[in-house]
Amino acid sequence: MSGRPGNMREREQEQEREWKAEAGVYLAVAFVAAGVFGAVQPATGIPPEVVQLTQFGPAAGVVTVGLLWPSRVRRRLSGILPGRRTRGPVGREALLLLTAPLIIALSVGAYACVEGTARMTGPRTLQNPFALIVVAQLVGACGEEIGWRCLLQPLLRTRFGPLGASALVGVVWGVWHVQVFAEAPAYAAGFLLATVAMSVVLGLGLERVQANRLLLAGGFHTLVNLGMLLFMDEESGAVLPMVLFGGACLLAAVPWVLRSPAVKILAATQGARRG
Template sequence: MLVVFLAGGILVATQSATGPDPDLLELVQFAPAIAVVVVLLVWWGRWRPPLEVSLWRPDAALAATAAGSVLVVLALPAVVVVALGDSVSLSAVHAGSAPIGLLVLAQCVGACGEEIGWRGFLQPYLRGRYSVLVTGVLVGTVWGVWHVQIFTVGIAYAAAFLMSTITMSVLLAVLLDPFRNGNLLVATLFHAVVNLGLLAFDDVSGREPLVWTLMAVGAACCAAAIAAVRKFRGPAGTSDQSQGYATAHRAAASLDIE
């Protein structure tokens, strides 16, 4: 985690000096990926980290569930904010004069930079030790605290933001847990769509804590619904995934990696 924060600080300084437009791409998003590379180099030949970075086409049901979930996460605050008299406009989804296609591509690349660290490495690593819920909470807490700038905005904003990162992380932990392939792709697209959707809330100044809180409610409801359906039906592939996590846990434990 030290590497993530150090790399983040360097990338923030680099962006301030050289660009690009933060609305288009934030260089700090690549800090988690850099941290994973450092871990791989440090432990090269001594430990095989539990990485889930496949970009294969995901299971159709997984993709549909992820798409529905991200729509709920964004639609709930949009409906409430509009009902309160503010506007949410897709026309606000832009980054200066950059083409929309470039914005979407840049957001996907940036989200991938983060997700290599969060869902590609940290989630499977912690899943070898903890339950799905605890893993999601831990990853979401790290994910949220890593956005250190939130603590300069105010307690209400920071608390609501952390609530949203934790619940969205729990949602992704529940969503991806039974699957061995496509995790990075689904997590990246989920993350990128959330970031793009947030641009539509640019005109709701003062209601940001409400937006984050409602996103957290939406994510929590989706996670609970997915978990309930999986429990009722019995998720395919869970045993294979559990075996993989257990193997990673035993390998890490044998090296006293804590």
């Protein structure tokens, strides 16, 4: 009997080392691979407007972790493809995808109120066919989301819960975009606010969804990217649109947070104490 607590502690310590090693390898490869892909993109001739090769850094991280811990990675990636029906609330997937255009609409509306005019780039004025951009953006977004939402989110969820893991993944996701830190501090702050808020939306929106997780996350990501391409000017380094975008993401995340089980339990507990 006396040996069991010691064995349990050893097992817990082993599990702690395992998930930290898995997360560490994934993040190291995702960061390094993104840098390498970004460096070679000019030589490929692929326009960044179509797709940025850095987006495939997380996918490289998933492949590497999968080679080292195949059984664990298979468990984490379960549900990323079409399969059995989900047990989540009806319409959750639609609400998740609709949140993306809501973010863009809030951003554009706020910008129009501040500047007195809205910005729009017609799809036909782009240097590349819009249909090609849409497909390539979806592929690139899935290259990111298979790492952030399909591997790292489930890995951290068991340690920090859905909301905590979503926020933590959002911070790492934002820092992974290291190029934003070359811009003004307010620009970087707005971007980090956006990544954390969108990660919360995605993490909570995919909670208990058991199929098509990759396409849903990639679809949300693609809609946001296309909206920014057509209606925003953040790529120029302008601070105002990025700050407004971050604020719009935060507003869009609030309903998801209020509906999360953790917040509902906290509200019920506080209500019981008052009673």
